[in-house]
Amino acid sequence: MESASSRNNAEAHGSESLAEWPVEELESVPDCPICGSHDRALLYDGLTDRVFGVAPGKWTLYRCARCESAWLDPRPTRESIGLAYANYYTHDASDHPIVRRKGGLRTFLHDAMNDYRNTRYGLKRAPSNCLGRWIIPLVPSLRAAVDAECRHLPSPPPGGGRLLEVGFGNGGFLKLATEAGWSAEGIDPDQKAVEAARSRGLNVRCASAEDLKSESGSYDMIVLCHVIEHVHDPLLVLRELYRLLTPGGTLWLDTPNLNSKGHRKFGRYWRDLDPPRHLVIFGSESLISILGGVGFVGVRRRWRGLSVFDVFPVSEAIKYSRDTRGASRNGKPPIGEVFAELHEMFFSKDREFITITAVKPVES
Ligand SMILES: [Zn+2]
Known part of the structure; x- marks a missing residue:
């Protein structure tokens, strides 16, 4: 039997999980959970939790031949999935700024981004530098990162707008949306996340989209x-969200892209495989056609900006069995990542994340 210290050491270095997921707490998923196709190919087997190092088990990912989504089979049951979320980052109530205010250029960019947030999204962030509204739009990656942080929020409709965030993490965006004039609410199945957000004064409850029958x-x-x-059941969730939206209402969605450059580069070491927490991983085209099938119109691809600088260092740490926690670039990123970021700007299908907005038609 492994000692506690060797186990901690193994986890710290992101090596193989030592225990098995309880077999009675697994369910098989032979058909694609998105399109129902039987036709699939093995993508990877023997995957382990290398990102957080908390979930036991080895995992197999298949790829659908029809819709090109990937899914875990077998996967943890709904009742047991909580095992995979011990120490998960949503329990951390701290906010993570895009640029830290650490002197020189960073302080300038931090304050300039606040000015861009304030003028573009109606926030009141301080300290701010009034050059930001002019300079940030000239730096596409920074502009994209702030726009994605603000979820491309439009002004609330006259008379006030209701916004719902499903799975609100540390509540940072709910706070931002409230500041921007929205009446913002959050739902999450995780009681700890709900309690943490309530302690910050946010309007949240422990529920799933299916529970909001009267809304x-x-x-x-x-x-x-x-x-x-x-x-x-991602398809059920998308249908429920469609039901909850007002006619003309907007869905904003962000998820890893199986067709990304990072996945092609890192393969089985790619951070966003993240087994067994990621049960389904979409390809950009498949998700867009699924949203159309649910009834959404006006699907627009957006760009998150700066995501390669998060995903690549962690994927590299997984590949070389280094500690993934705190894996980040100190100082200048390698030139390959700078090119990957430029590539993201122009080739939306290859981006690390599928970031889209879609609209519920007025007549549906
Ligand atoms: Zn499929």
């Missing part, structure tokens, strides 16, 4: 950031 057609905007890949 049909009542939200002007729904936000889903890195959530859809974690749910057992």
